[in-house]
Amino acid sequence: MHFFKKSSPFINLLLLYILANFILRIVLIFHPITQSSFGVIELAKLFCLGFLSDVFVFTVASALLWLYLLFLSNSKYYKPWGYIIFGCLVVLLLYVTFGNTILNEYGGSLPEIGTSFITIKTVLFGLLLFLPKYRKTIRFWLYSITIFIFVLVIIQNSISEFFFWNEFGVRYNFIAVDYLVYTNTVIGNIMESYPVVPLFIGVGLIAGFFTFIVVKRSKPFLENLPSFSEKLKNLGVYVVLFMISLLAIPFLAKQENSSNVFTNELQADGLYKFYVAFMNNELDFDTFYKTMPNKEAFALLQKQLPGIAGESSLHKTISDSAEVHKNVVLITIESYSAEYMKAYGNEDNITPFLDSLSAKSMQFTNLYAVGNRTVRGLEAVTLCLPPSAAESVVKRKDNKNKFSTGSIFKQKGYNVKYMYGGDAFFDNMGDFFGGNGYDIVDKKTFAPEEITFSNIWGVCDEDMYNKAIKVMNSEAKENKPFFNHIMTVSNHRPFTYPEGKIDISGKAKSRKGGVKYTDYALRQFFAMAQKQPWFKNTVFVILADHCASSSGKTELPMDKYRIPAFIYAPGFVPAKEVNTLMSQIDMMPTLFGLLHFNYDSKFFGQDVFNSNYVPRAFVATYQDLGLIKNNVLTIISPVKQTKQFQLIPQPNPKVGANFQLYFDEKPMTTLQED
Incomplete structure (x- = not known):
């Protein structure tokens, strides 16, 4: 089970996510805005149920990671499939560049974003296809960049949750969703309110450090990619975990029933709180x-x-x-x-x-x-x-x-x-x-x-x-x-x-x-x-x-x-x-x-x-x-x-x-x- 070994990127990023949330909960407990004290039972519930919530939320949120890992292979570059795939990418690139696609129907920046994404994908696939001697090196750096992005999201989310708590005394709620609509104003507010350059440098360095660790620990996975049949078996297990997580997450959310609001907020997983707020921007009152x-x-x-x-x-x-x-x-x-x-x-x-x-x-x-x-x-x-x-x-x-x-x-x-x-x-x-x-x-x-x-x-x-x-x-x-x-x-x-x-x-x-x-x-x-x-x-x-x-x-x-x-x-x-x-x-x-x-x-x-x-x-x-x-x-x-x-x-x-x-x-x- 390659995807569940200690060298798996999935396992290593899961551990990082759990660690980041554990540290965040400790920091928020001692934050001045947390105007409450916690008993032993409350702390045990807070950390234990919080841990379970984090595991299940990450399982669901890692779907994109799994999609990326499933497509890591050498066989797709073999003849004739490599050339067929590359040809299809080139045709697709020409179509989105010069044709009237659904992206043009929506307008805005979508056509440019879509064209840029397909261009990058086509160029990178071409490099891996036509430079087989350098394929291993190129893949390693592309893999490292991908892992860095996932690590950065985890670290940045923890930092963002801290600042949100610092402002509102709660985990993500509807205000956080609201801010996404007015990104320009909110980013400008952050730029003017906080020492952004040192903060971003610090976040980048921390993300770089943990990326190095994750990449080093998962290098055996990259060097020995699973076969197609092994991927199918691992995917089957993940789908089962995914379905269990979908049931477990709302169940654990219902256990956030303490009379102490801070206990409930700290027990919760921030990403799930954000999802709930996003889905509940309108509530049917009678329901x-x-x-x-x-x-x-x-x-x-x-x-x-x-x-x-x-x-x-x-x-x-x-x-x-x-x-x-x-x-x-x-x-x-x-x-x-x-x-x-x-x-x-x-x-x-x-x-x-x-x-x-x-x-x-x-x-x-x-x-x-x-x-x-x-x-x-x-x-x-x-x-x-x-x-x-x-x-x-x-x-x-x-x-x-x-x-x-x-x-x-x-x-x-x-x-x-x-x-x-x-x-x-x-x-x-x-x-x-x-x-x-x-x-x-x-x-x-x-x-x-x-x-x-x-x-x-x-x-x-x-x-x-x-x-x-x-x-x-x-x-x-x-x-x-x-x-x-x-x-x-x-x-x-x-x-x-x-x-x-x-x-x-x-x-x-x-x-x-x-x-x-x-x-x-x-x-x-x-x-x-x-x-x-x-x-x-x-x-x-x-x-x-x-x-x-x-x-x-x-x-x-x-x-x-x-x-x-x-x-x-x-x-x-x-x-x-x-x-x-x-x-x-x-x-x-x-x-x-x-x-x-x-x-x-x-x-x-x-x-x-x-x-x-x-x-x-x-x-x-x-x-x-x-x-x-x-x-x-x-x-x-x-x-x-x-x-x-x-x-x-x-x-x-x-x-x-x-x-x-x-x-x-x-x-x-x-x-x-x-």
């Missing part, structure tokens, strides 16, 4: 989540949204006062956790402007972000819907002509715009907002002289605000109110920004610097806005899109979803603290209530000052959907799982009652219905 009959669900909804009838969320919102058509500027701040602000206990003085603005604003002190991605925050304030499973509506195909915040402003005669300092193609923002009636102002609309600083995410916040002031000055001349939604970018890795603005250098690439510069840019924006004639007739809504991190000991750690939120309109909206439990979906309906708008609504978000409002908040990951109500966190997850946690406050004596962030989430053995 994967616990539900109730529609009639019962809408009966419950009627208690929350009086006025709806049948299986519809449509209801009328009627004010007892005349409508006020003030300008509205909505600013969603990138990755801005409540814990950054002084009122919530931060002592670093990194939000001095927002700290001062909060005292002059209507401050919502108990507001939660619905998710942990920008698109979730944008979805929440635009569509005012609870988070759904898998992908955000922003990125789905059916994302246009929705009932939205913008559509209500349009009904009231407003100009409606979405402003973003980056490319609105990212996260499908341009398609979503453009398809819902918003005019788009993004980096593509900036003149060269309007950009003083930019990184991979876009122009700095100051440049965006300068552009916004110009746009709003132009809009004010039209004698129509305007609604402008501004999305910031500067508080995002790599945390670079113009030098000399704050006392933390942008070269430090620190999160504190990103937060403080974002705060500084907001100060500059308001300083400019106050000088404009439209300022006194404008309401400013400021809140974060999500927190900086979502990792914690539980699926949905409360402090990782708490965000700052304000409505600032001197002389119109009173300055006060509102400690009502709410989430992002309630922000705009509450604003519409302050403006006394009358409209037919499909929103699930509510005006928190309405007498019918029952305090609750929604929080979620891409698959865990949570409801906070009556000091209980209820989480529904695939497959039809429901958990509840009693929320026990962990008070900080240095922080006011309205700004307490931390809760102990104690699992409840008996589920509450209400």
Whole structure:
């Protein structure tokens, strides 16, 4: 059994994969973001079941390796087969080069990639065919290069998993899949955030070292290639292992059932987690989540949204006062956790402007972000819907002509715009907002002289605000109110920004610097806005899109979803603290209530000052959907799982009652219905 001997490339690469994952698990256990301790039983389960998962995942993932090894032979170069095969490759190369192939139908870079691959294959086969004296040497180096590629993928995957954990505190999930779509932006972000050259050199050297070992150990395999009949026998065994692995992998994944989220994440195999996330970018809710009959669900909804009838969320919102058509500027701040602000206990003085603005604003002190991605925050304030499973509506195909915040402003005669300092193609923002009636102002609309600083995410916040002031000055001349939604970018890795603005250098690439510069840019924006004639007739809504991190000991750690939120309109909206439990979906309906708008609504978000409002908040990951109500966190997850946690406050004596962030989430053995 050549393919299963200790000299086999399959066995040697399997051992390397197991070793890489073993080391990775140890590193992640001691990583600062892993806020947990592990008992002996947990560690045993973590490493033993993790080991089995790695073996089975590698067995499936090594299919390409097996395909390569099966085609290693000398007999295919013998007459006449060598010449026939070479002739076929030449004909195929001519066809893809000059003919109209299926690759041309798809367009893009596929024709060039296909032609390059077949060219390389034809040239290499020709060398091995026509230079028999050098065949052994050529094959050795081609084999070494192939092994290097497999080793590099294994090493690079481990490094990538470390950095993903460093950012999100979990193994690969839907965010990792998401990043593949926006490769240019993500690679640019990596290039600007990390010392890429030393990192890549280090990865290359490590991969080269292990390639040398694997090639040396597997040299007997290369020098004594198995016969055709031996290959068939080995292939039969592999197919059986492959089928067993397909059954074993999901079974082992179901054993990731610890109450400690970190144990489950560390037990998992990262590649399989990536595959699951890729396949589950859309989840059928009725199939994967616990539900109730529609009639019962809408009966419950009627208690929350009086006025709806049948299986519809449509209801009328009627004010007892005349409508006020003030300008509205909505600013969603990138990755801005409540814990950054002084009122919530931060002592670093990194939000001095927002700290001062909060005292002059209507401050919502108990507001939660619905998710942990920008698109979730944008979805929440635009569509005012609870988070759904898998992908955000922003990125789905059916994302246009929705009932939205913008559509209500349009009904009231407003100009409606979405402003973003980056490319609105990212996260499908341009398609979503453009398809819902918003005019788009993004980096593509900036003149060269309007950009003083930019990184991979876009122009700095100051440049965006300068552009916004110009746009709003132009809009004010039209004698129509305007609604402008501004999305910031500067508080995002790599945390670079113009030098000399704050006392933390942008070269430090620190999160504190990103937060403080974002705060500084907001100060500059308001300083400019106050000088404009439209300022006194404008309401400013400021809140974060999500927190900086979502990792914690539980699926949905409360402090990782708490965000700052304000409505600032001197002389119109009173300055006060509102400690009502709410989430992002309630922000705009509450604003519409302050403006006394009358409209037919499909929103699930509510005006928190309405007498019918029952305090609750929604929080979620891409698959865990949570409801906070009556000091209980209820989480529904695939497959039809429901958990509840009693929320026990962990008070900080240095922080006011309205700004307490931390809760102990104690699992409840008996589920509450209400």
